[in-house]
Each structure stands twice: as structure tokens, then as C-alpha cells.
Amino acid sequence: EVQLVASGGALVQPGGSLRLSCAVSGFTFSTYAMSWVRQAPGKALEWISSITNGGINTRYADSVKGRFTISRDNAKNTLYLQMNSLKPEDTAVYYCAKPLSYWSSSYDSRSQGTQVTVSS
Numbered sequence: 001e002v003q004l005v006a007s008g009g010a011l012v013q014p015g016g017s018l019r020l021s022c023a024v025s026g027f028t029f030s031t032y033a034m035s036w037v038r039q040a041p042g043k044a045l046e047w048i049s050s051i052t053n054g055g056i057n058t059r060y061a062d063s064v065k066g067r068f069t070i071s072r073d074n075a076k077n078t079l080y081l082q083m084n085s086l087k088p089e090d091t092a093v094y095y096c097a098k099p100l101s102y103w104s105s106s107y108d109s110r111s112q113g114t115q116v117t118v119s120s
Contacts (some may be wrong), residue, residue, distance in 0.1 A: 002025075003023075007094050008102070009117075010117070012118055013119070014087060016113050020096075021078055026092065029072075034051055036094060037094075039093050047105050049081065050102055068084070095112075096111045106111075
């Protein structure tokens, strides 16, 4: 059974940092690209970052480029999202997801969400 468990969300002040984690099981993690997506209240699901299976290549949405860093530890079957210089507009529920490919915005598995709230 495929399981993705996201964690690390919290309430943080503008300008602060958080690191999200996603523990994966049920498939060969090192074989697949992975992504982070988010959904703000009243808005559609937004893709924010993807990483190739080996972690060599990454890509980011313009809204987070230069502030967020995606990474993975294949030995630990874990995906990460380091979020710096957080802004109120980053407030959303964050999900890790298994895309159909590195360049795809379709997902065949997604975690439960972890809430990130950026507010003073």
C-alpha cells in the first residue's frame, strides 16, 4: 500500500522558516520523481516544486523560487521542503505527491495535508 505522510506544518511569522517532511512507503521511492503542492483557502491546488528520482534536478514555481528548496533522502525514503522567507501568501495546506513524471502536474498518490500558516 502506497503511503505518503507529510508533517512539519506550523504557525510561523512572516520572514520565518519551516521544513516540511514527507515519509514514503509502499513503493520504491528512489525510482520516482516527487513533488510538493499546496492549496490555499478558496483556491485551486498549486504545484510548487518537483525533484527527480536521484535528486539531481529540481524545479520550482515562480512564487517560491529562491525561497523554497526541495530535497530528498532516498536512504530514508523521505522528501523535504525547506521554506525560508515565508510570506502570508504562503499560507496553505501543503501536500507531498507522486507525479506521473518529473514534468507532470498529475499525481497518482498524495499525502494528507500539513497546515502552514504565516501570520504575525
